[in-house]
Amino acid sequence: FTYTNGAGTNTLGSDITAEFSADNGSTWTNFGIGASDAQGTTGGHTVVTKHNVTLTTTSGTSMRYRIKTLNQTASKYAIIQAVSLGWS
Numbered sequence: 001f002t003y004t005n006g007a008g009t010n011t012l013g014s015d016i017t018a019e020f021s022a023d024n025g026s027t028w029t030n031f032g033i034g035a036s037d038a039q040g041t042t043g044g045h046t047v048v049t050k051h052n053v054t055l056t057t058t059s060g061t062s063m064r065y066r067i068k069t070l071n072q073t074a075s076k077y078a079i080i081q082a083v084s085l086g087w088s
Contacts, residue, residue, distance in 0.1 A: 001067060001083040002045040008076025010069070012048060016078055017068045020053065024062035045081065 003016060010016050013034035021028050031050045040047050065085055069078045 002047050002081045004045050004079045006077040006079045010076065010078040015071050019066050021064040023060035025064045
């Protein structure tokens, strides 16, 4: 996905997190995005990627994902854009 800092500077893994569920949202597992992920900036957008996530705590075939923005205030907030998810 990509994001833009609307105000302030957000930190991956604490201010912005991503989680998946394979059991229709009953159980959520953090993707573990953070500074070690391949990321870059383009036109003010930060590109975040995570590859080869292994399902370890959930099983099933009803895929869900969510991106959370935490610790957001008027002086620090993120704008999430361009979410893409591959599942195989």
